[in-house]
Amino acid sequence: MHIDWAALGSVFGVSLVVTVALVGLFTLGILGLSKRETATASGTSAALATTAAYACFAACAAAVAYGIYLIVA
Amino acid sequence: MENFSLILAVVVITALAFDFTNGFHDTANAMATTISTGAMKPKVAVAMSAVLNLVGAFLSIEVANTISKGLVDETGIRPEVIFAALVGAILWNLLTWLVGLPSSSSHALMGGLIGATIASAGTGAVHGDVLVTKVLIPAVAAPLVAGIAAMIAARLTYTIGKNAHDKATSKGYRAGQITSAGLVSLAHGTNDAQKTMGIITLALVAGGALAPDSDPPVWVILSAGLAIALGTYLGGWRIIRTMGKGLTDLQPQQGFAAQTSAATVILASSHLGFSLSTTHSVSGAVMGAGLGRKGGVVRWSTATRMFVAWGLTLPAAALVGAGAEWVTSFGSWGTALVAVFLVASSAAIWLASRREVVDHTNVNDTDEPAGVVTTAVAAVTPPPVGTLTDDLPATVPDHAPAETPAKPPATAL
Numbered sequence: 339m340h341i342d343w344a345a346l347g348s349v350f351g352v353s354l355v356v357t358v359a360l361v362g363l364f365t366l367g368i369l370g371l372s373k374r375e376t377a378t379a380s381g382t383s384a385a386l387a388t389t390a391a392y393a394c395f396a397a398c399a400a401a402v403a404y405g406i407y408l409i410v411a
Numbered sequence: 412m413e414n415f416s417l418i419l420a421v422v423v424i425t426a427l428a429f430d431f432t433n434g435f436h437d438t439a440n441a442m443a444t445t446i447s448t449g450a451m452k453p454k455v456a457v458a459m460s461a462v463l464n465l466v467g468a469f470l471s472i473e474v475a476n477t478i479s480k481g482l483v484d485e486t487g488i489r490p491e492v493i494f495a496a497l498v499g500a501i502l503w504n505l506l507t508w509l510v511g512l513p514s515s516s517s518h519a520l521m522g523g524l525i526g527a528t529i530a531s532a533g534t535g536a537v538h539g540d541v542l543v544t545k546v547l548i549p550a551v552a553a554p555l556v557a558g559i560a561a562m563i564a565a566r567l568t569y570t571i572g573k574n575a576h577d578k579a580t581s582k583g584y585r586a587g588q589i590t591s592a593g594l595v596s597l598a599h600g601t602n603d604a605q606k607t608m609g610i611i612t613l614a615l616v617a618g619g620a621l622a623p624d625s626d627p628p629v630w631v632i633l634s635a636g637l638a639i640a641l642g643t644y645l646g647g648w649r650i651i652r653t654m655g656k657g658l659t660d661l662q663p664q665q666g667f668a669a670q671t672s673a674a675t676v677i678l679a680s681s682h683l684g685f686s687l688s689t690t691h692s693v694s695g696a697v698m699g700a701g702l703g704r705k706g707g708v709v710r711w712s713t714a715t716r717m718f719v720a721w722g723l724t725l726p727a728a729a730l731v732g733a734g735a736e737w738v739t740s741f742g743s744w745g746t747a748l749v750a751v752f753l754v755a756s757s758a759a760i761w762l763a764s765r766r767e768v769v770d771h772t773n774v775n776d777t778d779e780p781a782g783v784v785t786t787a788v789a790a791v792t793p794p795p796v797g798t799l800t801d802d803l804p805a806t807v808p809d810h811a812p813a814e815t816p817a818k819p820p821a822t823a824l
Contacts, residue, residue, distance in 0.1 A: 340540070341543070341544055341548060346685045352679045354559065354563070356675045361565075361568050361667065361671055365567070366571060369571060409470060409598050409678070
């Protein structure tokens with residue numbers, strides 16, 4: 339019997355890293371938007387936080403696009 | 412298609428019926444977390460999942476011939492064997508739906524196929540090592556992988572996001588959950604609708620209506636996609652309730668972590684050559700996310716019932732499949748008898764489900780809105796365990812799912 343431990347291991351590794359990275363990035367994005375809300379409320383600018391937030395969301399969107407590509411291909 | 416015999420027509424219809432049960436059994440995989448956290452309205456969620464399943468069915472036909480490949484010896488397989496396999500798989504899907512437990516439709520199908528093949532051609536026709544590598548190990552690995560990833564991700568998102576404001580968080584996690592649930596739906600359509608296409612194609616080849624090594628005809632792709640989408644839209648609300656509310660209380664952060672982990676595991680596993688069950692991954696991810704919040708609880712009694720169902724899926728479907736194949740071997744009247752049995756038991760299970768209806772209006776009703784109090788209450792009062800763990804082993808060996816209506820409706824979660 340041949341059990342492909344290497345494939346199982348890489349599924350585990352990739353899933354763990356990608357999930358944690360995506361959820362982390364997404365949460366950072368939410369945090370950035372939340373900073374912007376605070377800034378707007380107090381009348382200050384939060385350009386940096388906003389930009390960073392959108393960069394995070396863009397990275398997540400890219401991951402989703404890659405996911406769809408994997409499904410279609 | 413001139414020799415499209417009656418038995419072939421029966422097999423095709425049964426395969427589509429299986430596809431339908433597959434759809435409503437697995438709606439929970441994509442949408443349970445979204446529905447239970449309130450990210451989407453129940454009806455909207457299942458509609459979106461249905462559309463994505465349908466789209467997924469058309470995306471590729473690569474998986475379509477892999478369901479039986481390697482697991483059983485396809486040479487000389489008769490349409491009756493496939494019919495018997497489908498009967499086992501459908502009945503197991505309906506039974507687990509009645510008691511509201513998520514279980515793998517693929518395992519049910521493989522179990523039915525194995526049982527029917529053994530009854531028809533003996534144990535030599537089943538490859539035991541493939542059984543271990545494709546069924547047993549993934550069944551253990553999937554919830555572990557998805558659960559650990561979801562747990563760490565949930566911890567992380569609570570830690571990073573603890574200073575974020577409510578408005579940004581609720582909007583953000585909502586969008587995140589919907590996106591990952593959409594990915595799971597799409598992946599489900601490509602995988603599971605294609606399994607049915609593969610089965611129908613296999614039957615058409617076995618019955619001589621199609622040349623060997625053919626691609627599935629367009630009508631097969633279309634009908635399989637529609638059957639799974641319809642099943643998804645009707646929604647297995649009982650299973651959604653168990654997955655979204657029964658296993659643990661999910662907050663949006665956890666729902667997002669769980670669904671993202673599940674989507675990643677499903678995609679990673681199917682593209683790194685170690686396929687893991689969608690149902691097992693999602694259940695594991697939900698439990699992992701449940702443990703990832705401070706004070707979060709997993710209801711192990713519900714989880715245990717689910718694990719028992721997972722363990723029984725393959726042997727139970729195999730037993731029914733073997734019994735059905737044995738009866739069909741008596742000739743046309745045997746096949747007719749099995750068909751009548753299938754319709755009668757399905758009707759009986761459906762009638763039993765009407766005693767305590769679970770639908771989109773009460774799918775989230777098991778608890779008050781998740782909160783500190785609910786969590787504390789949930790920690791001290793386990794949900795009703797019901798009689799499942801006691802009853803299932805007793806009903807399965809004499810493969811008479813028709814007996815289930817006699818069970819008290821208390822098991823419906």
